[in-house]
Amino acid sequence: MPLHSLRFHLVDSPTSYGAKRRALRAAWLSDTFPDLAQMTVLDLGGRVSSWTQVPVRPARVHVVNLEPLPTELPDWAEADHADACELPASIASRRYDLVFSNSVLEHVGGHEQRRRMAEAVSTLAPRYWVQTPYRYFPIEPHxxxxxxxxxxxxxxxxxxxxxxxxxxxxxxxxxxxxxxxxTELVGKAEMRYLFPDAEIRSERLLGMTKSLIAVRTV
Structure with a gap:
């Protein structure tokens, strides 16, 4: 099997190990927030399609991304083309039950941009979940x-x-x-600095921290 094809089977396919890890993370999210199905969620940097595959879907999902937006949306979703570090007033003035972000913080363009994103996360909702790959895991995940x-x-x-x-x-x-x-991976010290009122959880693989999750539940 060519190595490039091996990536698909290890990481990208619906039955891959990577897909199983994503499913476990989705279950962890719903366990952390038992009322997720009733929440209005702001997803910074995500995709609407990802929310169609989770075991518990929020009542309302607002996706903000710099990528091209889908032309059709389900009735429970909305999407805007915007920068998570410099949200327009039409989004920054709103309030949500939960801000969610998965594997985005490491791509926003340096510490200052990460600080701006963290500030937005902290102010837009009383609860948040921000995941990012851990810098010191031995395999660069991207x-x-x-x-x-x-x-x-x-x-x-x-x-x-x-x-x-x-x-x-x-x-x-x-x-x-x-x-x-x-692509600039983040360590624990910076995550604690960016999200001082959060619990910093470690997602582990083979006993090693693979990714970090900043979680504020109240």
Whole structure:
């Protein structure tokens, strides 16, 4: 089996190990917030389609993303094209029951942008759940490459272009550079600083912290 195909079976397919981990995380979310089905949720950086696959779906989901938006939405969802770090007044003035974000914090563009996103998360709802991959897990999760996050930028770009478990090996230098510079994994100290009133949970794999989740339940 080619290594690039192996990524699909390990991470991306509906029956992959990665999919099973995502399902466990969704169950953890609903266990943490027993009234999730009655909540209005702001999802920063997510997709409406992700909420169709969870065991418990909120009553209302508002997705904010910089990606192209779906042309059709279910009656329980709304979507806006906006930056989670610089929300327009039409969103920033609203209040939700829960702010949710999954694997977005590491992509917003440096510590200052992460601080702005954390501020928005903390003010838009009394409860939140913010997950991000852990910087010191030995496998960089976006490229499934051992220790890639600790390499110099030029080396990371080379890995992003050539590593066979990347999403699209063989990509241009410009695209690889952009992806590398907009992927900055976060450690526990920064998560505690960004979310001082949260419980910082560790999602573990083989006894090691794989991702961090900042959770505020009240």
């Amino acid at each position: 490229w499934v490459a051992p220790g890639m996050q600790f390499l110099p930028v030029a080396a990371r770009v080379a890995v992003a272009r050539k590593w066979p478990l990347a999403y699209t090996p063989g990509k241009s230098w410009e695209l690889a550079m952009k992806q590398v510079l907009t």
